[in-house]
Amino acid sequence: MKRSILLLTAVFVLTLFGTAMAASYTGPAIKAKLASEEIEGDFMTVWARNFSDHMKKWSGGKIEIEVYPYGTLGTTGDINELAQMGVVQFVFSDHAWISSFVPQAQALALNYIFPTEKVPEVLDHMAKNGEFMPLLEKAFRQNDLVPLSIMFEGWQWMTSKKPIKSLDDIQGLKLRLMSSKLLVEGYQAYGAAPTPMSYGEVYSGLQMGLIDAQVNPLFAIYSMKFYEVQDYVTQLKSEPFIGIPTVNQEFFDGLTKEAQTEMRRFWIDAIVPAGNWITERNMSDMEKMKKAKPALKFYTLDDATIAKFKAQAETVYPKYPEIGGEGAQKVLDALLKDIENAKKALGVK
Template identity: 50%
Template sequence: MKNRIVLLALIIALMMPAATLFAQGGEEAAPAADQTWNVRMPTAEVEGDPMTVWAREFAEYMKEETDGKFNIEVFPYGTLGENRDINELAQLGVVEFVFSDYGWISSFVPQANVLALHYIWPYENLPEVLDWVVRNGESFELMRAKFEQNDLVPFGIFFEGWQWLTSKKPINQLSDLRGLKTRVMGSEMLTRDYRAYGIVPTPMAYGEIYSALQTGLIDAQSQPMFANFSMGFYEVADHFVQLWAEPFLGIPAINKAFFESLPKEYQDLMVNYWLDKIIPSAEWVNANNERMRKEIEKSRPEVTFTELNDDQIAQLRSIAAKDVYPNFPEVGGAGSAEILDALLADIEKAKDALGM
């Protein structure tokens, strides 16, 4: 891993235009008023998927609002390494931004594992709840402090759809989950979530999932609808099962030292852009996911879609609360219990504020 990071750092350094390092004549960079920034933002998703779509819009926004002084080059999934790699690159400051998810970023900010706990979010009005929590909640401020301790600054939490269990085997009852070899993201918390239901969690890189399903190395995997479509997982797994346990959440972030080096007006542009996109981006995601589901149904009519009923959900929720939540601090680390308590309280406050 370290060798790969060093190699990536060297490649990126060689790619950097000289203007980003020095002003004309080889002197130090000009004052902020005259400076041009040329920076990088890798994402954890391929071209056309939510993180990359919104990263590109963010890049256009920053370029327009700064009269071309702030230029962001977006790198879709795989172009600068795997998902773990891009988070590490941002933490080290090799790249300035990253748009990742709660699963992979929790390897660098353990307290972010709170977002991987199952059955804590409401099914309805989730984007509005997220918007309230990020803008008003104590939990996001506590989480932001933990990110900053690990050299990152998060801009928000973004809904990208509910995770579907995409399986080669039919799942008609909860007992069918037992022994199901299922790929999950590289998060200890997610591993514990799924293991509690009798599933055999199998962390692996995003780019390895298709062949692992195809060859039978795994029985199933967990992804939002857009990923099942864009990565073609529906081609090698016939059964989609909605547990209603886990929303897929994205976290755009910036290297802390770089953020603090920027003019205040640029910092404000970034913070306000992402705050204002929490709800609109979710509306786009929901429409996009529905379109992709229809494409899957048209392409492979034999694919089945099943949603757990209320009794089944209640059983899994009870297991999560009894067997997973109490052990969360073992995974989340210092301050994580406080963050969980604050998040649960914030969710209830958000529901009250929204009249839910």
């Protein structure tokens, strides 16, 4: 499994490098910093390093991007602010944490708006053909940032100390979420008691009983060892975890057009290969958790229960335009339109 993941990554990087060599970078030498929201070996840091390697090779060694894994430059909130200020030139964050700076990005936090299959392909179609990304970029630029892509990191899973098989089971549950007003509204609609908390504090929060449960993709549950202090892992099929590689606007606009184009091209072309990579990685990490803790139970909600969760999630949709701020309704309309167009093009229900 690990070997096939590495092979998939290598094939993508070599293919991209081969096609990119037709470009000849004529700009100045550049040294930049990229802060990742995740630890070494996890999705964001792995693909940030792929990006760094690619840009160095493409530019003949003239563009050097140093990658800083989670914790080396601060917490998830800190690194987004550093990128906005230009202290670091790039940040790889997610749709929730970046929303403190770009509230419109919370459209991606609405539950049950994506299909349950081919999410990387849907995002790829959106990025290449849709109206959402240009509107999202406009919102980012109003906050001194530029989004380069939208990346699927797997579905969010809820871990807990008790089984979650119905809406009744989630009532009053002290649940750690990423910092996003819309996410909090969404899980409150299910009856939970959401508690935003820094990524690095989640394990101790679970261990000490400050929170009962938390939400993250499988690779994070494994690498951050949350499963050690939880007994159940539940899939609501409600929320794909979406990463947004982002660059400081002033820095990006100061690059040559060829460098800007290559950076965008790398991240857009990476959506599907990276989605395949993380899907395989998540399955591998699930097996590792089962082996490390045989008593750990994995559960996916049935269709009837999902329908009840979805009905509650839809009560939150009207709140997004106010929470999302200026231009939010246009962003949401474009997102929903892009998803529907992608589903039709891909034959997805």
